[in-house]
Amino acid sequence: MFSRNHRFEKKLRQAGWYPGREADTSHWISWLENEGYEVHDAAAIFLAEYGGLIFTDSGPGITVGRDPFAVDPRQVGSECEIIEGWSEKLDKNIIPLGMTTQEMFEFGIDEDENMYIFSHACQFLGRGRDGLKALVLGIEGKIIE
Numbered sequence: 001m002f003s004r005n006h007r008f009e010k011k012l013r014q015a016g017w018y019p020g021r022e023a024d025t026s027h028w029i030s031w032l033e034n035e036g037y038e039v040h041d042a043a044a045i046f047l048a049e050y051g052g053l054i055f056t057d058s059g060p061g062i063t064v065g066r067d068p069f070a071v072d073p074r075q076v077g078s079e080c081e082i083i084e085g086w087s088e089k090l091d092k093n094i095i096p097l098g099m100t101t102q103e104m105f106e107f108g109i110d111e112d113e114n115m116y117i118f119s120h121a122c123q124f125l126g127r128g129r130d131g132l133k134a135l136v137l138g139i140e141g142k143i144i145e
């Protein structure tokens with residue numbers, strides 16, 4: 001049986017990721033700044049490595065269902081009230097990274113690399129790569145009250 005890390009690495013590579021990947025982030029950063037976000041290093045670095053990747057799997061995950069998504073902040077659209085509200089509540093600068101395609105849950109990253117998904121509640125997914133792993137493999141986050 002393959003480990004979670006092995007399965008995650010396989011899904012990353014299927015989506016087009018490779019070690020040392022550095023995507024052009026200028027269009028995402030420009031869009032975010034035009035929407036009023038102050039893009040921090042954690043978001044810029046995450047987008048350089050994973051921006052534009054599309055994950056198409058759906059169905060059962062490890063602890064929750066998986067929902068297809070792309071790492072593309074523009075999919076969130078110009079109304080990020082949920083992310084803005086949680087940014088204020090948590091006193092964090094959460095930058096949108098994308099949205100799941102079936103459930104329409106937004107996800108983002110703060111300046112400390114903490115990733116969150118916003119559904120009926122805010123859930124902490126993990127830091128950076130671990131947060132992405134939770135989305136890809138269907139690992140439930142920790143609900144934040």
